[in-house]
Amino acid sequence: MRMVFRWFGEGNDSVSLTKIKQIPGVEGIVWALHDIPAGEIWPLDRIQEVKKQTDLYGFHLDVVESVNIHESIKLGSADRDVYIMNYLETIKHLASVGVKVICYNFMPVFDWVRTDLFRSLPDQSTALFYEKEKVTAMDPLELVRKIAANPDYTMPGWEPERLKR
Structure with missing residues (x-):
């Protein structure tokens, strides 16, 4: 078992990586890109940016949270295949920085x-x-x-453009 800590990202969390580093036993960060809408591909450069930030403190990125499932996949809509392909591409990008666990919420409408x-x-x-x-x-x-x-604060599943709908 490896101890990790949930971090909401630079500029989006009142707890810094410097403070997290002081917690005995914490080896990794559970993280997300909160501003990426459900169904969009998580850009590799953004993922690598988080890796660079956490590498400075010796943290691993084995676990990522809130790679949300687009409503079209949940509903089986005609356009679901586009979003499935986007999700697969995101998985490849995450794997390239060592992510081993992807957490998501399959709830309708709300993420959490x-x-x-x-x-x-x-x-x-x-x-x-x-x-x-x-x-x-x-x-x-x-x-x-x-x-x-x-x-x-932006939170996964609660993006401003999603809330408008």
């Missing part, structure tokens, strides 16, 4: 949901938090409005 992005814990740290009761009671359009109102 949390009720709190900065839940304070007893030790003064923060964490993502999910409360089923809050999500069940929530109006989906209100959820979209809340996410859209926070332009400081």
Whole structure:
């Protein structure tokens, strides 16, 4: 087993790679390119840019998250083959930098949901938090409005152009 830490990327995460490097035992970064819409090919140069950033700290990139499945694939639409080919090309690009695990969410419409992005814990740290009761009671359009109102962070599956639809 190898310990990794989730990093949202340079300029998109309040926790820097310098700080992550201080966590004993962390060998790798779980990462993503949050600004790439579902169905688009992840450009090799962007992937290599993340590798260069993490190489400076000796981290591996074995795990990538949020290579999202386009809705056309999920729905079996006529244009799905284009998006399947794009996904395969992205897999090849990721493999070229050593990625071994690709995580994705196959949920319709939303990639993922949390009720709190900065839940304070007893030790003064923060964490993502999910409360089923809050999500069940929530109006989906209100959820979209809340996410859209926070332009400081982009999150996979919650890209501004996707939220408009």
